[in-house]
Amino acid sequence: MSIVIAGAGMHPWGKWGRNFTEYGVHAARAALKDAGIAWSDVDLVVGGETVRNGYAGYVAGSTFAQALGWNGARIATSYAACATGAQAIDTARARIMAGLSEVALVVGADTTPKGFLAPNAGERWNDPDWLRFRLLGMTNPAYFALYARRRMDLYGATSEDFAQVKVKNARHGLENPYARFRKESTVADVLASPVVSDPLHLLDICATSDGAAAVVLVSAEYAKKHGIAQPVKVAAVSTVTPTFPNTVIDMPLLATDSSAVTGVPDHTFKESIARAAYEEAGIDPSDVDVAEVYDLSTALELDWIEDLQLCRRGEAEALLRAGDTTIGGRIPVNPSGGLACFGEAVPAQAIAQVCELTWQLRGQATGRQVEGAKVGITANQGLFGHGSSVLLSV
């Protein structure tokens, strides 16, 4: 039994300085319009929580429902850091599959501050997210840089490779009306930008943005009744947690688990996220036509390509250099332009990935269409063990 994405909508990403509710309602109305479904038909609203907007953000589901005008729908609010959107989609999917809902609206929206994301105020000597700054000065880009440097020392990646990911994604996003940055970059531009955390330059690292995304999910039966001819189906949603021992250092932690008692596991946490999605869907990595992955840094896109089994470990640079991950290539990655063009709006981002793939699989991604795409996968990871991967198919 599958569920269908009846509609997708977004508010353009940017630094608009307005209330997150406004962005969320804009995206929700766009998704409902895209679906041709009235707000009064929605029986479930799932909001992606934002932690930067006070109480209204903690109860995002109800905030959006109220702003759209109370219609008596059931509500839920999800929080899973960067994986919030996938968890919200999963909640809606589960209720539809259980027969408890027919039409669900999933919305995520955020406003974000400038500069490094810093921990909440106050002294918290037991909170790793506070301690990593106090004891080590370990910022988010520093974690991204650890992964990037490992690719260089182990697989021969170069700063030019990382820059090329930015060049590719900048080009992909040029025609995307929802992208914040719509400007070509050259390898020289990236290398000329200041180094933030070696080896990553400023232009290797994604910004933080305001933005919102929404999808309307419906049962297969409702989709049929509603006359959706070639529905985009949700084939899997993976929200797995790590399996002990988690042996790859994860933001915001200061150490990994020890592998001494049980040995090193067969798969890393990030590998297991995609494996769970493929297994649930009965879809093979070789069937994937397009991927939207979480390029918090350029180098991280290369890690994800391997984690999704789109190539073998250590081969992502070869794929990139051959143009395979560019639109028109064998397996285009981040045709939306990715975080490189959007910047991150935490609770909206995983939903935005699903919006993009919905348009790709419908053949509606004007100016950035992956021709003939039938299967798409998203990947991302939220702080504190939140996996996120959504597989879509037509």
Next chain:
Amino acid sequence: MTPVIEGWFTTGDEPRLLASRCTTCSNVVFPPVSSDAGAAAFYCRNPACDGQEHDAVELGRTGRVWSYTDAQYQPPAPYIAPTDPFEPFALAAVELPEGIVVLGQVAAGYGVEDLKVGAPVELVVETLNVDETGERTIYRWKPTGERA
């Protein structure tokens, strides 16, 4: 000189990190578990073990670099810059014999050019910052291979 955080490392000529070891399955945890975080901090992380008691153990003081980077801009608070203007510093994730990777700053005077994945390092204790109580110390990783 006092450690910036209590119970994480020993001081002296041959400092070591302090970890917690489950008394049931011997799984080792760093940072060490502390009652400050409540009883749940003592639950063994190994899903196959329901142990709730830990011994304090010292970790090996040498390891191999898992990866490394630096901070070329001043991190936000609660980081306290020891110098004004801010001076960049290096960071390393180091794999210890106990099968655990521990993040730390790199010893003063060393940068990313002195590091490589797999390179040997040892634990040292240095000053992190100075406050009203005097110098506050932290563990750091010092490269022990030949300098590039």
